[in-house]
Amino acid sequence: MMKKYVLPTEGILLDSEEKAKNICHLFDSFYYEYFSPFFEKWNNLNVLYEFIKDKNEVEELESILGIFWQFKKAAILRLCNDENYQEYIEALVKRFELIFERRSESIDVRRYYNAAKELKEVLDKTEPVYNV
Incomplete structure (x- = not known):
């Protein structure tokens, strides 16, 4: 779909x-056929939440949320006041903690573990935006 809107x-x-x-017609076409419908569909965090809340497959979540998808999912669950947030974030921190215990010499592993702990601390203090 996007290819037809690429201008040389x-x-x-x-x-x-x-x-x-x-x-001008090409820009109008892009706006009305691609840009506007995209933002009408994805107009708030609830839409994304409904789309990802039941997804657990790594490949699927990574293709939707990109790198660091685990952290993004945690933030979305918290901001949308999901009842599974606490369980999810605790499991996330525990997973990185176990990896860190096995590979504590790795700078990247240490960073992920520290990021998970810090994210949990911040999100636990953050009030939800949506009440789903």
């Missing part, structure tokens, strides 16, 4: 009103 960056010479109209 070289070789465009707007030397006529007709060419300028064509470029």
Whole structure:
């Protein structure tokens, strides 16, 4: 879908009103056919929450939330006042703690473990935004 909206960056010479109209039409098409519907669908955190709340597969969550998806899911659960937040965040911290115990020499493992603990501390003090 996106490919048809990619404009060439070289070789465009707007030397006529007709060419300028064509470029404006491409931008309008992008806005009304892609940009606007995307933001209408994903207009608040509740929509994302409903989409991910029951997903547990690593590949699926990573493709939706990207890297550090575990931390993002924890934040979404907390902000949406999910009843499973506490269980999720405690399991997340425990998982990184176990990895840290086995590979304490790894700087990256230490960082993930510390980030998980810090995130839990911050989120536990954060009031939910949505009450689902």
